[in-house]
Amino acid sequence: MTSTCRRQPERGRFGRSGNLHLRTCDSGSYDEHMSVRTPDPNSGWLGDDELAAIRLRLPLLYVEAVPVHVDGLGRVTDVGLLLRATKTGSITRTIVSGRVMYGETVREALFRHIEKDLGPMAFPLLPASAHPFSVAEYFPEAGRSPFTDERQHAVSLAFVVPVTGTCEPRQDALEVTWLTPEEALADAVTSEMEGGRGVLLRAALASVGRLN
Amino acid sequence: MTSTCRRQPERGRFGRSGNLHLRTCDSGSYDEHMSVRTPDPNSGWLGDDELAAIRLRLPLLYVEAVPVHVDGLGRVTDVGLLLRATKTGSITRTIVSGRVMYGETVREALFRHIEKDLGPMAFPLLPASAHPFSVAEYFPEAGRSPFTDERQHAVSLAFVVPVTGTCEPRQDALEVTWLTPEEALADAVTSEMEGGRGVLLRAALASVGRLN
Amino acid sequence: MTSTCRRQPERGRFGRSGNLHLRTCDSGSYDEHMSVRTPDPNSGWLGDDELAAIRLRLPLLYVEAVPVHVDGLGRVTDVGLLLRATKTGSITRTIVSGRVMYGETVREALFRHIEKDLGPMAFPLLPASAHPFSVAEYFPEAGRSPFTDERQHAVSLAFVVPVTGTCEPRQDALEVTWLTPEEALADAVTSEMEGGRGVLLRAALASVGRLN
Amino acid sequence: MTSTCRRQPERGRFGRSGNLHLRTCDSGSYDEHMSVRTPDPNSGWLGDDELAAIRLRLPLLYVEAVPVHVDGLGRVTDVGLLLRATKTGSITRTIVSGRVMYGETVREALFRHIEKDLGPMAFPLLPASAHPFSVAEYFPEAGRSPFTDERQHAVSLAFVVPVTGTCEPRQDALEVTWLTPEEALADAVTSEMEGGRGVLLRAALASVGRLN
Numbered sequence: 001m002t003s004t005c006r007r008q009p010e011r012g013r014f015g016r017s018g019n020l021h022l023r024t025c026d027s028g029s030y031d032e033h034m035s036v037r038t039p040d041p042n043s044g045w046l047g048d049d050e051l052a053a054i055r056l057r058l059p060l061l062y063v064e065a066v067p068v069h070v071d072g073l074g075r076v077t078d079v080g081l082l083l084r085a086t087k088t089g090s091i092t093r094t095i096v097s098g099r100v101m102y103g104e105t106v107r108e109a110l111f112r113h114i115e116k117d118l119g120p121m122a123f124p125l126l127p128a129s130a131h132p133f134s135v136a137e138y139f140p141e142a143g144r145s146p147f148t149d150e151r152q153h154a155v156s157l158a159f160v161v162p163v164t165g166t167c168e169p170r171q172d173a174l175e176v177t178w179l180t181p182e183e184a185l186a187d188a189v190t191s192e193m194e195g196g197r198g199v200l201l202r203a204a205l206a207s208v209g210r211l212n
Numbered sequence: 213m214t215s216t217c218r219r220q221p222e223r224g225r226f227g228r229s230g231n232l233h234l235r236t237c238d239s240g241s242y243d244e245h246m247s248v249r250t251p252d253p254n255s256g257w258l259g260d261d262e263l264a265a266i267r268l269r270l271p272l273l274y275v276e277a278v279p280v281h282v283d284g285l286g287r288v289t290d291v292g293l294l295l296r297a298t299k300t301g302s303i304t305r306t307i308v309s310g311r312v313m314y315g316e317t318v319r320e321a322l323f324r325h326i327e328k329d330l331g332p333m334a335f336p337l338l339p340a341s342a343h344p345f346s347v348a349e350y351f352p353e354a355g356r357s358p359f360t361d362e363r364q365h366a367v368s369l370a371f372v373v374p375v376t377g378t379c380e381p382r383q384d385a386l387e388v389t390w391l392t393p394e395e396a397l398a399d400a401v402t403s404e405m406e407g408g409r410g411v412l413l414r415a416a417l418a419s420v421g422r423l424n
Numbered sequence: 425m426t427s428t429c430r431r432q433p434e435r436g437r438f439g440r441s442g443n444l445h446l447r448t449c450d451s452g453s454y455d456e457h458m459s460v461r462t463p464d465p466n467s468g469w470l471g472d473d474e475l476a477a478i479r480l481r482l483p484l485l486y487v488e489a490v491p492v493h494v495d496g497l498g499r500v501t502d503v504g505l506l507l508r509a510t511k512t513g514s515i516t517r518t519i520v521s522g523r524v525m526y527g528e529t530v531r532e533a534l535f536r537h538i539e540k541d542l543g544p545m546a547f548p549l550l551p552a553s554a555h556p557f558s559v560a561e562y563f564p565e566a567g568r569s570p571f572t573d574e575r576q577h578a579v580s581l582a583f584v585v586p587v588t589g590t591c592e593p594r595q596d597a598l599e600v601t602w603l604t605p606e607e608a609l610a611d612a613v614t615s616e617m618e619g620g621r622g623v624l625l626r627a628a629l630a631s632v633g634r635l636n
Numbered sequence: 637m638t639s640t641c642r643r644q645p646e647r648g649r650f651g652r653s654g655n656l657h658l659r660t661c662d663s664g665s666y667d668e669h670m671s672v673r674t675p676d677p678n679s680g681w682l683g684d685d686e687l688a689a690i691r692l693r694l695p696l697l698y699v700e701a702v703p704v705h706v707d708g709l710g711r712v713t714d715v716g717l718l719l720r721a722t723k724t725g726s727i728t729r730t731i732v733s734g735r736v737m738y739g740e741t742v743r744e745a746l747f748r749h750i751e752k753d754l755g756p757m758a759f760p761l762l763p764a765s766a767h768p769f770s771v772a773e774y775f776p777e778a779g780r781s782p783f784t785d786e787r788q789h790a791v792s793l794a795f796v797v798p799v800t801g802t803c804e805p806r807q808d809a810l811e812v813t814w815l816t817p818e819e820a821l822a823d824a825v826t827s828e829m830e831g832g833r834g835v836l837l838r839a840a841l842a843s844v845g846r847l848n
Contacts, residue, residue, distance in 0.1 A: 102694055
C-alpha cells in the first residue's frame with residue numbers, strides 16, 4: 001500500500017482513549033530501531049554476538065528523525081509518528097531511529113534510516129544545519145535521563161526532517177500517522193511513546209517554535 | 213531584605229490552588245518589563261509619547277532571561293520565576309525581560325535587565341554562546357504566535373542564565389521563587405505566566421535537556 | 425532575464441582582482457537592504473522622516489538570509505551572494521537583508537525579503553527550525569561588533585535558506601552569483617562584503633558544517 | 637608547576653614561524669586524546685585489543701571542549717589551546733578531547749576529560765545548554781569531512797567551556813596557552829592543529845560571536 005504523505009494528510013483523530021484511526025502512511029521494516037524486538041539488518045556488518053557484547057561496553061551512536069510536514073513558510077503543520085503493535089497488543093509510537101554505521105556520516109545515516117522507515121519516496125529534506133535539536137542519551141536503567149533503552153547505552157543525535165513525498169512502507173508492521181503539533185503534544189500521545197521519546201518530541205516541537 | 217539565591221534555595225511549594233509560599237528572593241523594580249502597568253525607566257531615552265507612538269509602528273527588540281541554578285556539571289537544578297501581585301489581586305509569574313536600547317549590545321541589555329530584576333549581587337553567568345534558545349514573537353492580538361503583549365509587537369531573544377549570587381530586590385513588588393524543573397513545568401505554574409511565557413519556559417527547559 | 429538557480433549553476437570565477445564573471449542569476453530591487461542608497465519600499469508604512477528619526481533612537485530588527493543550494497543529503501554545495509556596483513564603481517557583495525515590519529512574523533519577513541531579492545520563483549525552503557544561526561548586531565560605529573551599518577543600530581536574525589527554483593530578478597542592479605563554500609570563504613570574497621557580512625557568511629558556513 | 641589560568645593570562649606570542657613562548661598553564665596526561673601516540677587510560681574498561689577491534693567496526697563517541705576565558709558579560713576573551721611536542725619535534729595544538737564511556741553521561745564525560753587535561757582546579761563552568769556547538773565527524777581517511785583521525789571513525793560533540801580556576805597539569809607533556817580570538821584564528825595557529833581541529837576552533841568562535 002502506498003499513500004501520499006504530502007498535501008492534506010488525513011490526520012489521525014484520537015480521543016482520551018488513545019484510539020487512533022490511521023489512514024495515512026503505512027510504513028514498516030523498522031528493523032534497526034532501538035528495540036530488542038527486531039533483528040538489526042546491518043548487524044551483518046558486525047555480527048549479532050559481537051554487537052550484543054559491544055552493547056554492554058560502549059555507548060552506541062544513533063540518529064533519530066522527527067518527520068514533519070511544513071507549510072510554505074517552513075512552519076511545521078504536522079508531525080509524523082510511527083506506530084506499531086507490540087506483542088502484548090498495545091500500540092506504541094516512536095520516531096525514525098537507527099545506528100550510525102562505521103564509515104558513514106551522520107547525514108548518510110539519517111537519510112538511510114528515514115528511507116528504511118518511511119520508504120524511498122518520502123523525499124526528506126535534510127536540514128542544511130548540522131545541529132541536532134537534541135542529543136538524547138538512552139540508558140538501560142531509568143532515572144539517569146528522560147530516555148531509556150533496555151538493550152544498551154545509546155546517544156542519539158535528533159533532527160526534525162520535513163518530508164515532501166509519498167510513503168511506501170516496506171512492511172505492514174508499522175504505520176505513520178500525522179498529527180498536528182497540538183495533537184502530538186497531548187499527554188495521551190507522548191506518554192505512549194517508546195523509551196521516553198515523548199520528551200524528545202516536545203523538544204523537537206520547541207525547536208521549531210511549535211510548543212504551546 | 214536580602215536573601216541568598218544560591219545553595220539550598222527554599223523552594224516555593226505549591227499545590228493545585230496555585231497558592232504559593234514564597235520565602236526566597238524578593239526582587240523588584242520590574243519597571244521596564246513588557247507590561248503597561250509600570251513606567252519605562254529608560255523611556256527618558258525616548259520619551260513616553262514617542263515610545264507609545266513607535267509601539268504602534270515598529271516591532272521592538274527585547275531580551276529575556278530565565279534565571280537558573282546549575283550544579284557542578286552545569287545541569288539546571290532550579291528555575292527562578294519572578295512573581296508579582298496584579299491590581300486584581302491575582303499572582304502572575306514572569307521572567308527577566310526588557311528592551312534593548314539604542315547603542316547597546318544584546319549582552320549589555322541582558323546584563324542590565326538581570327541586574328534590574330534580580331539586583332546587583334545576583335552574579336549572572338551570561339552564556340558564552342551567542343545563540344538565544346528561542347526567538348519569541350509577541351503580538352498584541354492572540355493567535356499569531358504563542359506569545360502576546362497587549363502593548364506592542366515585540367521580538368525577544370531569550371536566554372537561560374545561571375545566577376550564582378545573592379538577590380537584592382530593589383522593590384517589594386516582585387519576588388523570585390525557585391522551582392525544580394519538574395515543578396516549573398507543572399500546568400499550574402506555566403498557565404499563570406504572563407503573555408504565554410509558560411511556553412517560553414518549557415522551551416528553555418527543553419534547551420537545557422530538562423523537559424520530562 | 426531569467427536564469428535557473430538550481431542544478432549546475434555556473435559559478436562565478438574570480439581572481440585576486442575580484443573581477444567576477446556573473447552568468448547565473450540576475451536579481452534586483454534590493455530596495456530595503458541595509459543601505460542608505462536605496463529608498464525603503466516599506467517606508468510608506470512609516471514615513472521616511474519618521475524612520476530616519478527612529479533610526480537614531482531605537483535598534484531596528486532585521487532578518488537576513490544566506491541563500492544556498494543543497495544536495496540530496498542537505499549538504500550545502502553552493503552559496504548565493506548578491507552583487508551590485510556601487511556609485512564609485514566597485515563591486516560589493518551582500519546577502520538577503522531587510523527589516524521586520526510591524527505585525528509581521530520573522531518567517532514572513534524572511535520570505536518577503538527573499539522574494540524581493542531573488543524573485544518570486546526562487547522557491548526558498550525556509551528551515552523548520554526557528555533558530556537563527558547568528559544574531560548579528562550592526563552599529564553605526566566600527567569596533568563594537570564585527571558588523572557596521574552607517575545608518576543605524578540594527579539587530580539581525582540570520583538564517584541559511586536553501587533555494588530550489590529560478591531567479592527572476594526584478595531589476596538589473598543586482599546579480600546573484602553562486603560560489604562553492606571554499607570559494608565563498610576566500611578572503612577576496614569575504615573582505616568585499618558590505619558591513620562586515622563576510623564574518624556572517626563564515627558563521628553561516630560554520631553552522632552547516634562547511635567551514636574548512 | 638601550577639599557574640593561574642584566570643585573570644590576565646600571559647598570552648603566547650607568536651610570529652609567522654609559529655614559535656611560541658608558553659608561560660601560562662602546563663597541562664599533561666593527555667592520555668585518552670584522539671591519538672595513537674598515548675595509551676588509553678580507560679581502555680582497562682574495555683581492553684586494548686578489544687578497543688582496537690571495535691575501532692575498525694563502530695564509530696566511537698567523543699566529547700571535545702574548547703576552554704575559554706570570558707569577561708563579565710560572558711564574552712570570550714581568550715581561548716585555551718593545548719600543546720605538545722610530537723616525536724618529530726614539531727608542536728601540535730589541540731583541544732580537550734576524549735571518549736564517552738559506557739554508562740557515562742555526556743556532561744560527565746566532558747567534565748572528566750577537562751579535569752584530565754586541565755587539572756582538578758580548572759573549575760570549568762559547563763554550559764547549561766545541552767547543545768554542542770558542532771558535531772565533528774572524524775574519519776581515518778581525509779576528504780570525507782574536515783576532520784581526520786587515523787585510528788578510528790569518531791563522532792565528537794564539541795562544546796565551548798569557560799574555565800575560571802587554576803591549571804594543575806599532571807604531566808609536563810602538555811601545556812595550555814591562551815590566545816585572543818584574533819590570535820587563535822590566525823592561519824599559523826589553526827593550520828597546526830591536530831586532525832583538522834582548526835576548523836572546529838573556528839566553528840567554536842563562530843558560535844560565541846567571535847569570528848572576525
